[in-house]
Amino acid sequence: MVEAVLRTERLTKHFGGLAAVNDISLEFFTDQIHAVIGPNGAGKTTLTSLLSGDLLPTSGRIVLDGEDIAGLSADRVSQRGVGRSYQKTNIFLPFTVFENCRLAAQSRLKSSMRFTRPALRYDDVSREALRALAEVSLEHRAQELAATLSHGEQRQLEIAMTLATRPRILLLDEPLAGMGSEESARMVALLQRLKQAHAMLLVEHDMDAVFALADRLTVMVNGSVLESGAPEQIRASAAVQEAYLGTEELHQ
Amino acid sequence: MRHSRLAAAVLFACLLALVLLPWFAEKYYIQLFTKMMIMAIFAMSLDLLVGYTGLVSLGHAAFFGLAGYVLAFAAPQYQAANLWLSLPLAMAVSGLLALAIGVLVLRTSGIYFIMVTLAFAQMVFFVFHDTKIAGGADGIYVYAKPVAAIAGWEPFSLENHTHFYFVVLVLLVLVYALLRMLLASLFGRVIVGIRVNEQRMRSLGYRTFRYKLVCFVLSGALAGMAGYFAAAQFGFVSPDILGWHQSGSVLMMVILGGMGTLNGAILGAFAMMLLELGFQGLPVVGGVDIGKHWQLLMGGFIVFVVLLLPHGLLGLGRLASRLLRKPAEAGDG
Structure with missing residues (x-):
């Protein structure tokens, strides 16, 4: 079996009493886009920041190539091959x-x-x-x-x-946000191409793009994983439908 | 392209004027321009922090003044210090102080950075003010200027005001060239990146603290060079040269001339000292001694520049060159 490039083990981040990211265990493989979706405030960007070293986790492990990198600063994480793009253009x-x-x-x-x-x-x-x-x-x-x-x-x-x-793993926080349809299409093609050589975390609201790209899909709600699996499996999940996806979007 | 060629021409003309000045000016003006060039070196050292790295320090006089004290210690009584030993020593001591302060203050940013640099500089000030070291609040004389002797041979004498002038001019050019080289280097690109977006630099993998610290030390050492020559020229060192007044004054020079250009720092140093003299020389009008209240005029002028010229006095030059260019471009089309 192929070893995950990056995986999180029971990753948790508290802001005061709020668990912004709660007990999350995910895996990222090369040649695979792992999309994370969820309503606003679900903790997607916080999760990304934990992986990139911009935020320090409260508990849990982040394992990159078998080594725990939780607690390393952003510059060290970057030097180890984790590349991040930001939701707000940075x-x-x-x-x-x-x-x-x-x-x-x-x-x-x-x-x-x-x-x-x-x-x-x-x-x-x-x-x-x-x-x-x-x-x-x-x-x-x-x-x-x-x-x-x-x-x-x-x-x-x-x-x-x-x-x-x-980088060997790309953390992309809403790369399609605010893009026109033509630009979006070009970006989707680019991500498709990039996935061959990289492991990829994709946080995205554009469901067309997500279902076009994702090999694996995780739905987050209130800092926790609601459901994680193949896109078809997520599409069929009643819990996900109720919590997040509008019925319209599922019948495209 | 045309803009930069014009700027280079202006720069060269200014340099030529400075080289030729001693043949035309009296001793008083030669000494005045020496002092202005010393302050220009000081201002450039601060510009490296403020204008390029985005670190607004309000304690830069600590490094300037400490080097002056090093010279005073190196030249006890009427014995002259050796230039080749005491200058590097003074710069090293200032650099070390910058290292010690930098390690602590560079963990803060923004308004906190301004406050802690000020606080540390005031601590250094009170060390010299409230103790008996080097005459305490009264200060100490540097009777003899440093000697430039190498094994008995003396290429120039700082006791001669024209020699002193040229030594400082050469150093001004050297520091300028050094900083230009630095800013074009990998290191320079990193510090400018830090000013624009430090968080992004970190996420690109740069350990920004190290680069800021090196920059801070370098800037402190260069301020030390300026302080050394200021003390040598003035022949007297007192706690005032490392107080917050001095720090504020050099910061004002950088802002007045235009931050982040080096040229602006030099222009600001020259302009501020000339303005000071100009305002001080104003006559008594209707019983009011305007010259005595020169600081009011200076303050007003600086407010005026900051409000109207966001890029400082240098912005005036840019504005002028753009206006000059407009008609020409219209002609082309």
Whole structure:
């Protein structure tokens, strides 16, 4: 049996008395998109933040390649091959698109405590940045300022930055949020392509996309897992229908 | 492209003017410009923190002043210190202080960072103010300027005000070049990234604390270089040079000139000191000594600049070059 790239064991996060993430055990495999859905406030983004090291768990384990990484800071988690994109676009707006990606690629050098050679003369880093931009078809905008991109393009840039860090697992928090239908279709195709080389957590509200992409589906409600399984199984679940999915959406 | 070429031309013209100045100016002005260049180095060191890394420090004078005290200790009574030993020593001591303070203050950010840098600097201030070290509140004289002797040979003498001027000018250019190189390097890209979005830098895998700390130490050491020459030139060191007034003053220079450009820090240092002199020289009008109340005018001017020129005085230049360019571009089309 294939070993999971990442798995959580009874992962829990309390904010005061509130259990935002409660006792969650999930697995993520390469070549598989594991989608997490659930109503607002279900704890999807908190879960993502726990996995990326942006938040520290109250209890439970996060095992990456057999090693517990719970409690490591975000930079260490990133260095171990976990790449995250944020729900609210989180890029360097005053920089060029290229510099955004270059900075992401630069993070994979052993150290950036290099004070003399111009950053632009590190050809490997620049090449890696352009490769990541090409991956999301943004290379033609490389020299534009990130702030001037459309919302959809900024979402793509965010993914490109994540890719430039060469992660093995991608944590994507609503990559389709606010996108037009054409942009969405392109993003779905991109994610389809990316899944071949990456394990992927996809938090998404767009049910068309979720059912088109997901190999495995977990439904969260109030910080807990309501149901987890193959998409067809979720679609058929009465509990899920009641708690979250409108009947309309299930009959498409 | 055209914009940067124009900026380079202006920069070169300014440098040329500074090189030629001693042939045309009297001693008083040579010394004045020496002092302005020293403050420009100080302001650039702060700009590295404030303008590039996004760390607004209100305690930067601690590093400036401590280096001045190091010189005073290195030159007891009428004995002159050796420049080649005492300058690196002064910078190292300031850098070490920055390391000690930085390890603690860099765990905070925003308004808290401003407050704790101020608090630490005031602690250093009171160490020199309330104890008998180096004359306490009265300060201490540095009677002899550092000697630049290497095995008996003296390439220049800081007792000569023109030599002093050129030494500081060379250092100004060197520090400028050093910082430009630094900012273009991998390290420089990281610190600018930290200013724009530190959280994202962390999630990209950068241990931002280390980079901020290195930056803080470097900035402290460069402030020390400026403080060393300020003390050498003035020939006197008192707790005032490491007080919050001095910290506020250099921060004002950076803001006045324009943050995050280096050029702005230099311009701000020059402008503020010239304005100070200009306002102080104003005559008595109708029984009111305007010159005596120069700080009021200075305050007003800074408020004016901050409100109208978000990029400082340097923004004025940018505005002008854009206005100059407009007609030309219209002609093209």
